[in-house]
Amino acid sequence: MAWIPSTRLVRARWAPYRIPFRAPYVTARGVAEHRRGYVLEVETEMGLRGLGEASLDPHAPEQAVDSIGVYLEFIAGAVLGKDQDAAGAALKRYLSGDDASRAAHCAFETAIIDASCKLLDLPMAPFLREALAFRPGNSLLEDIPVNAVIGADATDQAAEAAKASVMNGFGCVKLKVGAAPTTEAEVERVAAVREAIGPKTRLRLDANGAWDRATAIERIRALERFRPEFVEQPLPMDDLEELGAVSEAVRTPLAADESAATVEAAGRVIALGLRPVVKPMRLGGPVTACAVQGIATVFRIRPVVTTTVDTGIATAVALHVAAAGAHTGVAHGLGTLGLLEDDLILDPGLPVENGRMRLPAAPGLGVKLDEAALTRYSPGWRETRL
DSSP states (O other): TTTTOOOOOOEEEEEEEEEEEEEEEEEEEEEEEEEEEEEEEEEEETTTTTEEEEOOOOOOHHHHHHHHHHHHHHHHHTTTTTOHHHHHHHHHHHGGHHHHHHHHHHHHHHHHHHHHHHHOOOBBHHHHHHHHTOOSSSSOOOOEEEEEEOOOOOOHHHHHHHHHHTTTTOSEHHHHHHHHSSSHHHHHHHHHHHHHHHHSSSSEETTTTTTHHHHHHHHHHHHHGGGSSSSSSSTTTTOOOOOOOOOHHHSSSSSSGGGSSHHHHHHHHHHHTTTEEEEEEHHHHHHHHHHHHHHHHHHHHEEEEEEESSOOOHHHHHHHHHHTTTTTTOOOOOOOOGSSSSSOOOOTOEEEETTEEEOOOOSSSSOOOOOOOOHOSSSSSEEEOO
């Protein structure tokens, strides 16, 4: 962490949250009623505080989510009071672990950068570009296009939600697919959504790994008449070779989400010519997420940055990563806060207006924790200090 201003952490506290979805979150992987994760706050020896968040996929098992808390405690014990180099080395070990380990790494990395940016009086996005020498070739974006997300609901509900999104200013809609029992049923559902949003709105399809190779080819070919911008994760995450074969068999571009969960995996995805879905949470933090964007840019591929359906803290992380990438014309998957009963951040929050989310001007993440809201959804803080 040589790019972080020299400072020691003297306190860390974290709190689990359990926030209801406004409506059941339905994908090909199942139905989720609540969003679980952890909020992290660190404090430096100079009294500066930084926020972070750790969560897994909304369908992750309860035990896996619980393990995040264990990792947060381990990391806190490893980095508090250490000098910059020792703390960085201790934290880095958790970047190569499982999903929960990387999520905990993301939380600490985010919180440390948030506190550091407050010291420098600089928002996180320009800090990432300058500190990491991340030069995508475009100016920093401050107004980010985002896509709407439509779950795998019944056809009429999906069409109604998609139409409402367009009326609210979204120029891009991502529709969850993969739950339909037949190709005909999938076609009927996508046709209804395309009719609802009109011919000019961009349409993305996300299968969440629901299909095998033959089914993916059959269904993507059947859906190409509706001009999807791309189809995301048509196969399970481990079938990368098969994903490449599907890409060669269809005209529609493919994107990889679960298959791009680490920087190494994302590199393989990019080498196949596929579009990586960059999730800072899953990759382990904003630094790795920016690295994946840089690799994609070298290959002339424009990645899509998305949340993992997080609260406002991790959504702000993804927003800063998207802004740092500066890929103009790309709608990013950041408009997910409305899916949750509460975003855990104080007003003005991160509103989506006319299908766009604006980068906060305040230093660091630019958002503040709503302590009262957290109290409603959390049993309380656990704290470690020197």
